[in-house]
Amino acid sequence: xxxxxxxxxxxxxxxxxxxxxxxxxxxxxxxxxxxxxxxxxxxxxxxxxxxxxxxxxxxxxxxxxxxxxxxxxxxxxxxxxxxxxxxxxxxxxxxxxxxxxxxxxxxxxxxxxxxxxxxxxxxxxxxxxxxxxxxxxxxxxxxxxxxxxxxxxxxxxxxxxxxxxxxxxxxxxxxxxxxxxxxxxxxxxxxxxxxxxxxxxxxxxxxxxxxxxxxxxxxxxxxxxxxxxxxxxxxxxxxxxxxxxxxxxxxxxxxxxxxxxxxxxxxxxxxxxxxxxxxxxxxxxxxxxxxxxxxxxxxxxxxxxxxxxxxxxxxxxxxxxxxxxxxxxxxxxxxxxxxxxxxxxxxxxxxxxxxxxxxxxxxxxxxxxxxxxxxxxxxxxxxxxxxxxxxxxxxxxxxxxxxxxxxxxxxxxxxxxxxxxxxxxxxxxxxxxxxxxxxxxxxxxxxxxxxxxxxxxxxxxxxxxxxxxxxxxxxxxxxxxxxxxxxxxxxxxxxxxxxxxxxxxxxxxxxxxxxxxxxxxxxxxxxxxxxxxxxxxxxxxxxxxxxxxxxxxxxxxxxxxxxxxxxxxxxxx
Amino acid sequence: xxxxxxxxxxxxxxxxxxxxxxxxxxxxxxxxxxxxxxxxxxxxxxxxxxxxxxxxxxxxxxxxxxxxxxxxxxxxxxxxxxxxxxxxxxxxxxxxxxxxxxxxxxxxxxxxxxxxxxxxxxxxxxxxxxxxxxxxxxxxxxxxxxxxxxxxxxxxxxxxxxxxxxxxxxxxxxxxxxxxxxxxxxxxxxxxxxxxxxxxxxxxxxxxxxxxxxxxxxxxxxxxxxxxxxxxxxxxxxxxxxxxxxxxxxxxxxxxxxxxxxxxxxxxxxxxxxxxxxxxxxxxxxxxxxxxxxxx
Numbered sequence: 001x002x003x004x005x006x007x008x009x010x011x012x013x014x015x016x017x018x019x020x021x022x023x024x025x026x027x028x029x030x031x032x033x034x035x036x037x038x039x040x041x042x043x044x045x046x047x048x049x050x051x052x053x054x055x056x057x058x059x060x061x062x063x064x065x066x067x068x069x070x071x072x073x074x075x076x077x078x079x080x081x082x083x084x085x086x087x088x089x090x091x092x093x094x095x096x097x098x099x100x101x102x103x104x105x106x107x108x109x110x111x112x113x114x115x116x117x118x119x120x121x122x123x124x125x126x127x128x129x130x131x132x133x134x135x136x137x138x139x140x141x142x143x144x145x146x147x148x149x150x151x152x153x154x155x156x157x158x159x160x161x162x163x164x165x166x167x168x169x170x171x172x173x174x175x176x177x178x179x180x181x182x183x184x185x186x187x188x189x190x191x192x193x194x195x196x197x198x199x200x201x202x203x204x205x206x207x208x209x210x211x212x213x214x215x216x217x218x219x220x221x222x223x224x225x226x227x228x229x230x231x232x233x234x235x236x237x238x239x240x241x242x243x244x245x246x247x248x249x250x251x252x253x254x255x256x257x258x259x260x261x262x263x264x265x266x267x268x269x270x271x272x273x274x275x276x277x278x279x280x281x282x283x284x285x286x287x288x289x290x291x292x293x294x295x296x297x298x299x300x301x302x303x304x305x306x307x308x309x310x311x312x313x314x315x316x317x318x319x320x321x322x323x324x325x326x327x328x329x330x331x332x333x334x335x336x337x338x339x340x341x342x343x344x345x346x347x348x349x350x351x352x353x354x355x356x357x358x359x360x361x362x363x364x365x366x367x368x369x370x371x372x373x374x375x376x377x378x379x380x381x382x383x384x385x386x387x388x389x390x391x392x393x394x395x396x397x398x399x400x401x402x403x404x405x406x407x408x409x410x411x412x413x414x415x416x417x418x419x420x421x422x423x424x425x426x427x428x429x430x431x432x433x434x435x436x437x438x439x440x441x442x443x444x445x446x447x448x449x450x451x452x453x454x455x456x457x458x459x460x461x462x463x464x465x466x467x468x469x470x471x472x473x474x475x476x477x478x479x480x481x482x483x484x485x486x487x488x489x490x491x492x493x494x495x496x497x498x499x500x501x502x503x504x505x506x507x508x509x510x511x512x513x514x515x516x517x518x519x520x521x522x523x524x525x526x527x528x529x530x531x532x533x534x535x536x537x538x539x540x541x542x543x544x545x546x547x548x549x550x551x552x553x554x555x556x557x558x559x560x561x562x563x564x565x566x567x568x569x570x571x572x573x
Numbered sequence: 574x575x576x577x578x579x580x581x582x583x584x585x586x587x588x589x590x591x592x593x594x595x596x597x598x599x600x601x602x603x604x605x606x607x608x609x610x611x612x613x614x615x616x617x618x619x620x621x622x623x624x625x626x627x628x629x630x631x632x633x634x635x636x637x638x639x640x641x642x643x644x645x646x647x648x649x650x651x652x653x654x655x656x657x658x659x660x661x662x663x664x665x666x667x668x669x670x671x672x673x674x675x676x677x678x679x680x681x682x683x684x685x686x687x688x689x690x691x692x693x694x695x696x697x698x699x700x701x702x703x704x705x706x707x708x709x710x711x712x713x714x715x716x717x718x719x720x721x722x723x724x725x726x727x728x729x730x731x732x733x734x735x736x737x738x739x740x741x742x743x744x745x746x747x748x749x750x751x752x753x754x755x756x757x758x759x760x761x762x763x764x765x766x767x768x769x770x771x772x773x774x775x776x777x778x779x780x781x782x783x784x785x786x787x788x789x790x791x792x793x794x795x796x797x798x799x800x801x802x803x804x805x806x807x808x809x810x811x812x813x814x815x816x817x818x819x820x821x822x823x824x825x826x827x828x829x830x831x832x833x834x835x836x837x838x839x840x841x842x843x844x845x846x847x848x849x850x851x852x853x854x855x856x857x858x859x860x861x862x863x864x865x866x867x868x869x
Binding site for chain 1: 613614615616617631634635637696699703704705721723724725726811812813815816827828830831832833834835837
């Protein structure tokens with residue numbers, strides 16, 4: 001089977017070579033165009049500039065076809081009748097503006113299935129022209145020589161808006177895609193808000209039991225126990241959960257490879273002990289150390305073990321199939337997640353119980369009284385171009401167009417139908433939006449003031465906030481929200497309630513690296529398994545706390561020391 | 574001579590099947606060479622670096638390898654035994670029933686789980702054995718503290734074996750029942766006239782009558798059982814039970830498909846094939862020795 005795939009790939013490659021001959025006239029001398037600012041370019045995207053001048057929004061003279069692999073959310077019903085993933089408002093817009101036809105050569109459900117399909121495509125060397133990959137996949141593809149160098153294309157074709165967004169990450173986004181000084185993929189840039197995991201808690205339950213918002217881990221444990229024992233939902237049955245943890249296959253904490261958006265993890269409890277498992281930190285001697293083998297983690301695990309034993313944490317931690325289920329059905333009182341929980345799972349929770357008053361806090365605090373979350377790399381997704389594809393600049397044009405026109409799209413059709421879309425957002429998008437929208441509510445600003453490049457949804461938000469937020473504007477409890485249009489409510493609740501903790505002072509902890517080193521490629525999976533297994537067993541009482549010491553020893557022996565050395569070399573350079 | 578021409582057209586009829594076998598089962602076997610390479614998908618099988626036994630050496634350094642191998646064999650052997658004995662006993666008991674209508678109904682009902690996939694059944698099982706599920710509330714009425722079944726590494730293999738036997742025994746029962754109908758009723762009558770009790774008839778007439786079927790089922794299950802656990806375990810396990818529940822197939826899935834360690838996964842898969850091969854040879858030797866069953 002492998003052999004046939006290979007000969008097929010050879011054949012297609014041969015075909016492509018003959019095709020490229022027709023279209024290799026790209027020699028763009030003028031990049032002054034790119035520096036003029038997005039405003040000018042955005043205004044006249046219609047004028048079909050010839051491709052030779054390296055216009056970031058230039059329309060191809062002859063149609064260009066791009067083969068893509070696309071992830072489709074199977075529950076998404078937003079496409080209007082007659083439209084398909086291959087032919088919808090986004091693909092038509094792309095055709096009209098850029099003269100690019102996107103052809104979906106395979107599609108899968110988003111999430112695990114998509115990753116698996118990409119892995120298979122890598123293994124069989126049968127890649128689409130453009131494909132979205134994660135860090136490990138990108139590394140594998142670079143090693144295998146399967147991706148096109150985008151250094152030149154990025155220089156010439158990236159729009160000022162995209163360059164600006166990438167620059168704002170202080171080199172983090174570019175680091176992730178630079179191999180031997182060459183840019184091998186386009187990095188996504190997500191808002192910083194995705195990285196900060198905060199405590200979401202049922203404030204109506206707190207009020208009912210006469211409790212305060214817990215500030216420390218000790219208080220958190222007490223509140224969680226009260227939620228379990230004192231029947232906060234008032235149905236006379238002991239069926240409530242204190243803290244809901246991750247589901248089967250979920251992560252106990254975000255790690256340096258998947259550093260943001262860890263819903264239902266216990267990250268904030270670890271960071272309250274200044275423990276950062278899964279992250280690479282600077283040790284006392286200035287050399288890199290791995291967070292998971294530090295003594296603070298042992299302390300945190302011991303505490304989590306107590307909390308689990310006392311029932312404060314969900315008994316079915318890591319076994320439950322769907323961690324959102326108890327939240328939606330009103331059985332859970334506390335969980336941890338990023339700001340966007342207003343999009344999911346809270347809409348369903350509020351539909352089930354309009355009084356479920358979920359509020360978010362930058363808590364619990366560590367022993368210095370500070371909130372010290374771990375922070376993420378801004379880039380978790382990468383748009384890679386298949387080696388040998390004749391129009392690498394098309395990838396940039398697609399993203400330029402997306403960033404320029406995103407605010408104008410009718411997003412009732414899910415943006416996920418934009419072919420090979422990766423997220424471009426200013427790092428402070430949520431905080432900035434929250435402050436601006438507060439001013440809109442106060443009447444000191446209007447939508448017209450908020451048409452700011454990069455913050456693409458803000459002006460639109462400004463027209464909608466009035467439909468979702470009820471007076472008094474300084475109180476975000478659920479009864480002061482209009483949930484009639486749940487779509488508008490989702491975004492506004494995420495920004496106002498989920499975003500509020502982002503304005504609090506915090507002591508940010510970054511990982512020294514956010515990608516794999518060479519030895520990790522072969523050893524990391526097994527080291528990670530050792531870690532997950534040990535930590536879960538300790539928390540759930542299947543192994544003594546002191547098995548942590550054995551874990552540290554095993555971890556070092558089974559390749560951890562070598563990996564640490566490599567990280568040291570990498571951070572030196 | 575007449576015989577030989579007769580054989581020819583049988584061989585011709587066999588041909589499509591043989592071609593299919595070669596294309597689907599034999600040709601992909603060449604992928605085994607990946608186990609001895611540092612497989613690079615960009616370079617393909619022909620150009621990847623040859624590293625000899627390095628993958629195997631690393632595999633044996635990993636404490637995982639021994640664990641998954643032992644887990645696989647342990648669960649496999651228990652499943653073989655369970656799937657042989659439970660349906661046999663059940664078929665014999667059904668066979669003794671006088672009311673045909675009850676027999677038919679029971680037969681049909683126990684057969685049903687066979688048609689459900691593990692994806693569905695695992696969801697049901699997880700709920701049934703959940704912390705607040707029916708099993709635990711039943712235990713609760715006897716004053717037993719609730720047990721978190723799927724977090725208990727010591728119980729996991731038995732849940733796996735038990736649920737697999739529960740799912741499949743109805744199917745195997747039907748095969749035994751079919752074999753039982755082929756026993757000549759005259760034998761029973763003769764035994765009864767000679768004064769044999771029901772138990773004696775069971776022992777001396779029924780069991781010898783279906784020995785071939787038992788052996789056949791045993792041999793077939795031995796060859797297949799190392800393939801059979803993946804869906805089930807993959808849908809039921811979690812990191813807490815890796816120590817007793819992680820089998821070769823799930824390990825290969827994680828290493829190869831999730832972590833892109835193609836060569837290491839292939840090496841482990843090769844190890845599995847070797848174990849399967851040994852199991853089949855052993856079962857065949859046993860079958861020919863004890864039941865006089867021969868393929869060749």
